[in-house]
Amino acid sequence: xxxxxxYLEDLKVGDVFISETYELNANKIKAFAREFDPQDFHxxxxxxxxxxxxGLAASGWHTAAVTMRLLTESLPFAHGVIGAGGxxxxxxxxxxxxxxxxxxxIKEIKPSKSKxxxxxxxxxxxxxxxxxxxxxxLVAKLLSFQKN
Amino acid sequence: xxxxxxYLEDLKVGDVFISETYELNANKIKAFAREFDPQDFHxxxxxxxxxxxxGLAASGWHTAAVTMRLLTESLPFAHGVIGAGGxxxxxxxxxxxxxxxxxxxIKEIKPSKSKxxxxxxxxxxxxxxxxxxxxxxLVAKLLSFQKN
Numbered sequence: 001x002x003x004x005x006x007y008l009e010d011l012k013v014g015d016v017f018i019s020e021t022y023e024l025n026a027n028k029i030k031a032f033a034r035e036f037d038p039q040d041f042h043x044x045x046x047x048x049x050x051x052x053x054x055g056l057a058a059s060g061w062h063t064a065a066v067t068m069r070l071l072t073e074s075l076p077f078a079h080g081v082i083g084a085g086g087x088x089x090x091x092x093x094x095x096x097x098x099x100x101x102x103x104x105x106i107k108e109i110k111p112s113k114s115k116x117x118x119x120x121x122x123x124x125x126x127x128x129x130x131x132x133x134x135x136x137x138l139v140a141k142l143l144s145f146q147k148n
Numbered sequence: 149x150x151x152x153x154x155y156l157e158d159l160k161v162g163d164v165f166i167s168e169t170y171e172l173n174a175n176k177i178k179a180f181a182r183e184f185d186p187q188d189f190h191x192x193x194x195x196x197x198x199x200x201x202x203g204l205a206a207s208g209w210h211t212a213a214v215t216m217r218l219l220t221e222s223l224p225f226a227h228g229v230i231g232a233g234g235x236x237x238x239x240x241x242x243x244x245x246x247x248x249x250x251x252x253x254i255k256e257i258k259p260s261k262s263k264x265x266x267x268x269x270x271x272x273x274x275x276x277x278x279x280x281x282x283x284x285x286l287v288a289k290l291l292s293f294q295k296n
Contacts, residue, residue, distance in 0.1 A: 036213035039220055039228045052230055052291070060231055061216050065184035065209045072187055080187045082200055083208055085237035085285075137233075143200070 007078045007147035008119050013109060019074035019102040022066050024058060026096040032062040057093035063100075063136045064088060067127045070102040075123070079145050084120065086140035092133055099130040107139065117146040155226045155295035156267050161257060167222035167250040170214050172206060174244040180210040205241035211248075211284045212236060215275045218250040223271070227293050232268065234288035240281060247278040255287065265294040 004010075026045065033042035037059035040047035048056045058066075068081075075081050094100065108122040121144045127136035152158075174193065181190035185207035188195035196204045216229075223229050242248065256270035269292050275284035 032213075036217045037220060038217075041228065052227055059213075059216065060233075061209065061213045065180075065207075065213065068207065068209050069184045069186075072185060079200055080189065083238065085208075085235070087233070087235050089233035090231065 004076060005078045006076050008109075008117075008144040009146055009148070011106060011109065011121065011144060013106050015106045017074045017104040019070035019104075021099050021101045022070055023099045024062075024066065024094060024096060026056055029056060029058045029062065029094075029096055032065070033059055037061060053093055056096055058095070058098075060088075060090045060136070063090065063094045063127060064138070066094075066100055067102055067125060067136055067138065070100070070127075071104065071125060074102065075104060075142075077121075077142065077144060078147065079143070082143040084141045084143065086138055089137045090135065091137065092135055094127075094129065094135045098135070100127055100135065102127050109144070119144045152224060153226045154224050156257075156265075156292040157294060157296070159254060159257065159269065159292060161254050163254045165222045165252040167218035167252075169247050169249045170218055171247045172210075172214065172242060172244060174204055177204060177206045177210065177242075177244055180213070181207055184209060201241055204244055206243070206246075208236075208238045208284070211238065211242045211275060212286070214242075214248055215250055215273060215284055215286065218248070218275075219252065219273060222250065223252060223290075225269075225290065225292060226295065227291070230291040232289045232291065234286055237285045238283065239285065240283055242275075242277065242283045246283070248275055248283065250275050257292070267292045 041051040041053040045056045104125040110120045112118040121142045125138045189199040189201040193204045252273040258268045260266040269290045273286045
């Protein structure tokens, strides 16, 4: 099914999608931080030692952005991966040289009341590091469209 | 208070923080999309016309990242803006040349059970465009630390 485009009628609760991997490094963490989250613990290895994170850590929003990258490649939903919002948690920091992958599970399918050819998918996406620890847990509300 | 560092004892429910502004443009939207959310509606003006968004729109995670940038400049919390997670909604897309700002309100202060010198702040951050329409609504759980 890897490259097959999936419409609403192709999906069911419990379906699982596993992404490829993405390797972070200190330069990527610092580049993202300079642009979007310029705080010592995300932007400078030495200063980061003396912070809450006790060492360089990726911005949570960087972990979220990398997760989205992995989702665009692993959720072959018709018309794209379109989110209305969601709930996000960062149980532990993402670190330089972490290798991330995402496991997504459809938890609920809620038909639209106003648009009979659409539904909202509640998709749980857990972002794991190379030690199989969860760095991010996202439950996103994604749009799904019928083919017919 | 603009540059004063705020500890837990300085904060109360109802406190409001207004950010500076940040101007998006098509090049920034496409650069973010190429790296993190390579879908037609975020990466190509022409292809975007024929999608759900009917024109180029920023990735929601780009709006979130810009919001974080504005929060780092507008929430002068001691030890930084450190989030454990939150709830996020994108009621409308962010578009090229939108000028964004963020209004943050402390909604709840929840003392930590295990760490008496810490609390979790529930901070609602609404990201507005230049028409005062909400592009993103985030309720983040942020760490706050006592000074004494």
